[in-house]
Amino acid sequence: MSAYLTDLDVRLLTVLQDGLPLAVRPYARVAAQLGIGEDEVLERLAVLQENGTLSRFGVVVSHRELGYRANAMVVWDVPGERADDCGRRLAGLPFVTLSYRRPRRLPAWPYNLFAMIHGKDRRQVLDEVEIATREAGLAGCDRAVLFSLRCFKQRGARYGSGARPARTLGEAAA
Amino acid sequence: MAATARQIGNGVEKRALSPLELALLNDFQRDFPLDPQPFARIAEALGVGEDEVLAVYRDLMERGLVKRVGPVVRPHRLGWSTLAAMSVPPERLAEVADLVTGYDEVNHNYEREHAVNLWFVVTAASRQDVMEVLADIACRSGFEVLDLPLERPYRVDLGFPIS
Numbered sequence: 001m002s003a004y005l006t007d008l009d010v011r012l013l014t015v016l017q018d019g020l021p022l023a024v025r026p027y028a029r030v031a032a033q034l035g036i037g038e039d040e041v042l043e044r045l046a047v048l049q050e051n052g053t054l055s056r057f058g059v060v061v062s063h064r065e066l067g068y069r070a071n072a073m074v075v076w077d078v079p080g081e082r083a084d085d086c087g088r089r090l091a092g093l094p095f096v097t098l099s100y101r102r103p104r105r106l107p108a109w110p111y112n113l114f115a116m117i118h119g120k121d122r123r124q125v126l127d128e129v130e131i132a133t134r135e136a137g138l139a140g141c142d143r144a145v146l147f148s149l150r151c152f153k154q155r156g157a158r159y160g161s162g163a164r165p166a167r168t169l170g171e172a173a174a
Numbered sequence: 175m176a177a178t179a180r181q182i183g184n185g186v187e188k189r190a191l192s193p194l195e196l197a198l199l200n201d202f203q204r205d206f207p208l209d210p211q212p213f214a215r216i217a218e219a220l221g222v223g224e225d226e227v228l229a230v231y232r233d234l235m236e237r238g239l240v241k242r243v244g245p246v247v248r249p250h251r252l253g254w255s256t257l258a259a260m261s262v263p264p265e266r267l268a269e270v271a272d273l274v275t276g277y278d279e280v281n282h283n284y285e286r287e288h289a290v291n292l293w294f295v296v297t298a299a300s301r302q303d304v305m306e307v308l309a310d311i312a313c314r315s316g317f318e319v320l321d322l323p324l325e326r327p328y329r330v331d332l333g334f335p336i337s
Contacts, residue, residue, distance in 0.1 A: 005252065013252055019242025022231050024224065025210055042208045048245070049208075055248045055330040058206035061199055063334050065238040073286060073293070087328035099328040102257065105320045109259065109290060118334070146286040146293070153275045153283040156242060157297040159253040 005053065008036070010159075012044055017156050019060070060156070068118040070125045070147065074132065075111035077104070077142040083113055089136040090115045095128045111144060122147065194222060196336065198230055199239065203333030206243060246331050249324050254304050255297040256323040259290045260315070267292065270315045279307045290320070 020026040119125040207215040234240040283294040
């Protein structure tokens with residue numbers, strides 16, 4: 001799905017990177033910061049949801065603070081032609097929060113399929129790793145389970161003052 | 175609903191979540207009301223007051239259970255980001271982690287249980303800006319930095335159900 005961001009969209013998402021103010025009329029406050037109308041903010045957010053720029057709009061919780069402290073990045077080395085099928089099967093499991101394909105970097109890093117599993121204890125997560133491996137057809141693949149040990153930093157993304165959409169209207173026309 | 179948050183914060187036992195807290199945490203992770211008074215719409219849906227909804231969200235945020243209310247941008251729709259990783263000897267980990275955390279472009283930075291032990295996300299306006307940050311970290315730390323950008327998403331952030 002193509003989704004072209006306007007300059008205003010980029011400014012809106014930049015203003016919103018720390019979230020909405022917790023106020024009776026939060027969108028009006030955001031609008032005032034941007035010098036536009038409240039209705040325009042609401043309309044652009046609806047468009048950005050509709051066109052897939054946003055994966056979601058809403059409450060972002062801290063799973064760590066909520067007691068989900070066993071946080072594992074699970075990785076497999078799966079042959080390229082099977083990665084998409086396995087990745088889609090991982091994505092369908094209720095306990096898999098994120099699933100991506102990423103490049104290998106040999107020899108240091110041989111794994112190309114990634115999934116995040118968050119649980120309340122290690123045993124539960126390790127059981128889910130076994131289920132995921134079986135259900136996604138990854139039984140014969142090398143894998144590693146990387147539990148998080150220390151969190152040094154965790155916050156929302158900042159796009160930088162010069163953030164540009166990946167595809168702009170100008171590039172699309174070119 | 176026996177939803178409890180055990181051993182959270184600094185290992186401190188915290189009280190169980192109330193049904194209202196649980197609803198405010200779970201039910202509005204997606205499709206938050208796009209309405210001039212979103213908290214009033216939520217209050218109506220839950221049969222409580224707008225003031226109460228705002229007060230509970232403020233409290234959940236102060237306690238660190240809610241990070242923010244807002245947009246989650248699909249990867250690579252705005253600017254560029256990558257997952258980066260390094261193998262750092264244990265005796266140098268704290269120092270290198272500190273160096274990495276110091277970059278405004280770094281939003282997540284974790285130690286993980288593996289020989290490749292330092293994992294962080296770099297987000298910036300462009301791919302070139304991201305690559306410059308990675309090169310800078312490699313140069314200042316003296317360790318190789320692996321660049322593992324997303325090639326294909328199978329599941330993006332759709333929220334986190336709390337049971």
